[in-house]
Amino acid sequence: xxxxxxxKRFGQNFLVDAQVINQIASLFxxxxxxxxxxxxxxxxxxxxxxxxxxxxxxxxxxELDKDLIPILQTKFSHHRQFELYQGDALRADFSxxxxxxxxxxxxxxPYNVATPLIFxxxxxxxxxxxxxxxxxxxxxxxxxAKPGDAHFGQLSLVVQNLxxxxxxxxxxxSAFSPAPKVESGFIALTPRAEPLVKKELxxxxxxxxxxxxxxxxxTLRNNLKGILTExxxxxxxxxxxxxxxxxxxxxxxxxxxxxA
Ligand code: SAM
Numbered sequence: 001x002x003x004x005x006x007x008k009r010f011g012q013n014f015l016v017d018a019q020v021i022n023q024i025a026s027l028f029x030x031x032x033x034x035x036x037x038x039x040x041x042x043x044x045x046x047x048x049x050x051x052x053x054x055x056x057x058x059x060x061x062x063e064l065d066k067d068l069i070p071i072l073q074t075k076f077s078h079h080r081q082f083e084l085y086q087g088d089a090l091r092a093d094f095s096x097x098x099x100x101x102x103x104x105x106x107x108x109x110p111y112n113v114a115t116p117l118i119f120x121x122x123x124x125x126x127x128x129x130x131x132x133x134x135x136x137x138x139x140x141x142x143x144x145a146k147p148g149d150a151h152f153g154q155l156s157l158v159v160q161n162l163x164x165x166x167x168x169x170x171x172x173x174s175a176f177s178p179a180p181k182v183e184s185g186f187i188a189l190t191p192r193a194e195p196l197v198k199k200e201l202x203x204x205x206x207x208x209x210x211x212x213x214x215x216x217x218x219t220l221r222n223n224l225k226g227i228l229t230e231x232x233x234x235x236x237x238x239x240x241x242x243x244x245x246x247x248x249x250x251x252x253x254x255x256x257x258x259x260a
Contacts, residue, residue, distance in 0.1 A: 004045065006178055010065050011110025015047045015134075017175035024106070024186065025051030027132060034058075036129055037098045041089045041107035041117065044068060046075050048108060053079050060097055062089045089117055094124050103127055108134040111180075115139065115155065118189070122162055131189040132168075140167050140185030147248045153216075157209045157249055161196050163189040197253045204256035212244040212252070220244060224255075232258050 006012040015021050025048065028038065043049040043061040045068065052059050058081035063072060069086050076082045085092070090113060094103065105128065109117065114135045121131060135143075138151070143159050144167045145152035159165060166188045173179035197205045212223050221230050221240035233240040236254040238247065 004067055004071060007065060011042075011112055012044060012065070013108075013176040013178060013180045014044050015108055015175060016177045017171075020171055020175045021047055021051045023169070024048060024132065024134075025054065028052060028057060028104070028106070029055055031057065031104070035101065036104050037101045038104045038106065039094075039097060041105065041133075042110055042113075043072055043084075044108070046072050048106070049076060049082075052106070053082060056081060059083070060085065062087060062092055062097070064088050089113065090120060094121070095127065098127060102129045104129045105131040106133070111136045111139075111182075118143075118159065122159070125162055125191045128191050130191070131163075132186065133189070134171065134184055134186050136180075137170060137183040137185040140187045143167075143187060143189070147246055149245070152245045154209050154213045157252060158206060159189070161202075161205065161249060163191050165189055196249050197256065201253060201256045201260060204259045205252055208255045208259060209252050212247070212255075216244065218243075220247070228255065228258055 006014060031038070038052070038057060038059050040049055040052060040059060040061045043063050049059065049061055049072070053076060060083045061072065062085045063069065064087065066086055069084065072084055076084070085097070105121065114133065118131070121128060141151040142153060142155045143165045145156045168186045168188055171184040171186060173181070173183065195202070208224070211227060212220060214223050219241050220233060220238065220243070223244065224233065230240040233255070236258065238251050238254070
């Protein structure tokens, strides 16, 4: 057993539930070598890493905590197909790590890193096959929410424009050590062949979505004041008195077109 203590500042909640670990690893059981590069973000002490390596899967791991590197090297350096990078996944060069192959990403992510990391990865989306992440349950709910849901918002729209999102299972705090204060969820994000909103509208779409949700309790007419008139909003078939969370992605695309 290592003497490494879990560090809060690195969001370290290590998976200890064998069933959850196997459930995640089994998603990668039938993958073919040399067709993609599998990257694990934040291997920690290697609980998931070990399960992922069981089928001689090639795996590249990116870990920020320097003190975990010798532990991971001792455990896994005998695997010819294992590569370890010490560094911040938020600054990693994913095109270099991919070695020219499409990427699959997996990780029990540190919760403070999850959302910025997903946004960085979305910038490389053409090269990504899929992403499977353990996140705070609430973030999974926001990523998967549909119009009208309490969790529907900017994150739902911006990510769902580019990816299909699927909540796979919930994970209780007891599956981790130390146990986090919140429930977790495991999510699959699969990039769409084509985004739902035309590429040339993405700048306007992201801006309109952000402003529309600026004050959740205000109506669209009020949030968009100074950008679109009430008449313009009504002319594309949207009620200016509606709240942002009731509109769907096509509605936001129509509003973005007005600002293009
Ligand atoms: N995968 C391990 C498990 O399930 O037991 C550890 C998961 S723990 C929630 C998150 C891991 O990500 C920790 O090992 C932490 O040191 C690492 N980490 C934190 N911030 C990181 C970053 N910016 N880049 C890469 N790894 C990071």
